[in-house]
Amino acid sequence: MPKLADHGERRAQIAEALLRIAGSKGLHAVTMRSVAAEAGFAVAVVQYYFESKEKLLLFALQHLAQRMGERVRERVGEAGSGASPLRVVETILGQAVPADEESRIFHLVYTSYAVLSVTDPALAAQPFLAAPNLMQTFIADRLREARDTGEIAAGLDPESEAAVLLTMSAGLGTSVLLGQRTAEQAMDILRYHLTRIAASEH
Amino acid sequence: MPKLADHGERRAQIAEALLRIAGSKGLHAVTMRSVAAEAGFAVAVVQYYFESKEKLLLFALQHLAQRMGERVRERVGEAGSGASPLRVVETILGQAVPADEESRIFHLVYTSYAVLSVTDPALAAQPFLAAPNLMQTFIADRLREARDTGEIAAGLDPESEAAVLLTMSAGLGTSVLLGQRTAEQAMDILRYHLTRIAASEH
DNA sequence: ATTTTGGTAGTACGATGGTACTACCAAAGT
DNA sequence: ACTTTGGTAGTACCATCGTACTACCAAAAT
Numbered sequence: 001m002p003k004l005a006d007h008g009e010r011r012a013q014i015a016e017a018l019l020r021i022a023g024s025k026g027l028h029a030v031t032m033r034s035v036a037a038e039a040g041f042a043v044a045v046v047q048y049y050f051e052s053k054e055k056l057l058l059f060a061l062q063h064l065a066q067r068m069g070e071r072v073r074e075r076v077g078e079a080g081s082g083a084s085p086l087r088v089v090e091t092i093l094g095q096a097v098p099a100d101e102e103s104r105i106f107h108l109v110y111t112s113y114a115v116l117s118v119t120d121p122a123l124a125a126q127p128f129l130a131a132p133n134l135m136q137t138f139i140a141d142r143l144r145e146a147r148d149t150g151e152i153a154a155g156l157d158p159e160s161e162a163a164v165l166l167t168m169s170a171g172l173g174t175s176v177l178l179g180q181r182t183a184e185q186a187m188d189i190l191r192y193h194l195t196r197i198a199a200s201e202h
Numbered sequence: 203m204p205k206l207a208d209h210g211e212r213r214a215q216i217a218e219a220l221l222r223i224a225g226s227k228g229l230h231a232v233t234m235r236s237v238a239a240e241a242g243f244a245v246a247v248v249q250y251y252f253e254s255k256e257k258l259l260l261f262a263l264q265h266l267a268q269r270m271g272e273r274v275r276e277r278v279g280e281a282g283s284g285a286s287p288l289r290v291v292e293t294i295l296g297q298a299v300p301a302d303e304e305s306r307i308f309h310l311v312y313t314s315y316a317v318l319s320v321t322d323p324a325l326a327a328q329p330f331l332a333a334p335n336l337m338q339t340f341i342a343d344r345l346r347e348a349r350d351t352g353e354i355a356a357g358l359d360p361e362s363e364a365a366v367l368l369t370m371s372a373g374l375g376t377s378v379l380l381g382q383r384t385a386e387q388a389m390d391i392l393r394y395h396l397t398r399i400a401a402s403e404h
Numbered sequence: 405a406t407t408t409t410g411g412t413a414g415t416a417c418g419a420t421g422g423t424a425c426t427a428c429c430a431a432a433g434t
Numbered sequence: 435a436c437t438t439t440g441g442t443a444g445t446a447c448c449a450t451c452g453t454a455c456t457a458c459c460a461a462a463a464t
Contacts, residue, residue, distance in 0.1 A: 024321065025321055026318065026320070026321030026322060028230075028318070029321070108317070108320055108321070111313075111317050112317050114376075114380055115310070115313050115314050115317055116228065116230070117380070118228070118310055118379055118380060118381075119226065119227055119228030119231070119310070120228060128380060128382075129380070129381070129382050132377075132382060133382075155401070156398075157394065160390075160391060160394045160395075163391045164370060164391060164394070164395050166373070167370050167373030167374045167376075167377060167391070168366060168369050168370040168373055169373070170372075170373035170376060170377070171368070171369030171370055171371070171372035171373035171374075171376075172369045172373075174316075174369075174372060174373075174376070175334075175369060175372070177320055178316055178319070178320065178330060178331065179320075179331070180330075180331050180334060180335075188362075189362060189365045189366060189369070192359065192362045192366070193362075193366050196358075199357075
């Protein structure tokens with residue numbers, strides 16, 4: 001065997017080249033040629049490490065999703081295990097707002113892909129539904145905790161409130177992506193609503 | 203002059219053929235050839251009525267947006283001028299949920315286009331920001347009215363609440379589009395939140 | 405030393421895209 | 435009647451895409 005090339009490393013390199021292009025020029029600008037050029041390889045190398053463009057795209061997407069998932073867990077961990085449930089919720093939902101470059105790319109690529117999956121049967125839509133559903137139950141659980149500790153009003157329905165929060169933060173993320181709002185403004189709105197929930201006791 | 207062809211009519215015909223394709227096969231399936239075939243014309247005819255594909259796309263988008271705008275105004279009118287401000291808000295936001303085919307196509311095409319506009323400088327993002335901004339001020343005004351009449355709590359900030367409602371309904375629309383929720387479930391969440399706002403007096 | 409074999413590079417093929425070009429047809433103006 | 439002109443159709447050009455194919459190179463195995 002000749003040069004020892006770490007396949008995992010190469011695949012990651014290529015995937016990140018793809019994400020750089022998708023983040024700057026859009027998902028439609030992602031071609032075998034552009035990715036290869038960005039990664040500094042020949043097209044055949046990209047073909048060598050990925051059977052097809054579709055496989056490449058899927059891998060890059062999962063790669064990004066995994067990194068974002070780690071990021072979220074990291075931030076939640078930073079908030080400390082002693083943090084209040086509502087604080088945890090704020091931390092998680094805040095990640096839906098594209099504040100830095102990696103987050104921006106994540107939301108752009110994910111939204112692009114999600115939109116495509118609506119009409120393209122080849123792009124299974126399942127991965128897009130699994131994560132949000134888990135999120136919703138997790139947030140609902142936090143809200144239940146918060147309700148039990150009196151942090152939020154007893155009249156609130158955790159499931160519904162979780163749905164409201166999640167859809168809202170998704171919408172906020174999109175609006176920031178479109179340049180309709182700054183990340184700061186989005187965070188203000190998010191915090192406003194969380195404060196409202198916390199304040200509405202009686 | 204030969205056959206009297208109503209240019210406006212033809213352009214509308216072609217635009218609707220485009221929307222039919224975009225709604226079923228996705229915006230990426232919209233090509234000069236597919237649109238011409240769907241409309242029952244030769245490619246040159248489409249070229250004749252629209253200078254370029256970009257112009258065609260923009261026209262179709264505005265065409266759709268206009269029809270949706272009329273629909274919203276219609277529904278609001280149906281609700282009656284005597285309807286409560288909160289009722290008007292519910293009617294408007296309910297339109298953000300893709301319940302029928304036309305609405306589904308509208309949100310799909312609009313979202314597709316919006317995502318493209320993030321990275322494509324040719325697709326001016328302005329038209330996407332103008333409408334939502336007007337919406338927000340309109341809804342904020344309704345909320346102000348509702349606050350004055352005691353329909354909602356005095357502690358609420360109309361601007362922020364309007365932002366919350368709009369981003370939430372946008373997120374709801376997307377989730378329905380992705381098949382994550384049914385239109386009915388989305389409406390339930392919307393109504394839940396509106397009821398919460400109305401109930402939180404003290 | 406020579407034969408595998410993992411990895412890289414260049415090129416070519418078929419399909420599809422937007423657009424340009426030319427021909428054709430029929431009704432209106434003369 | 436015939437010429438102009440609005441509208442329609444077919445075709446061809448050029449670019450770009452994903453992919454397949456072949457050649458090449460260098461290190462490990464024999």
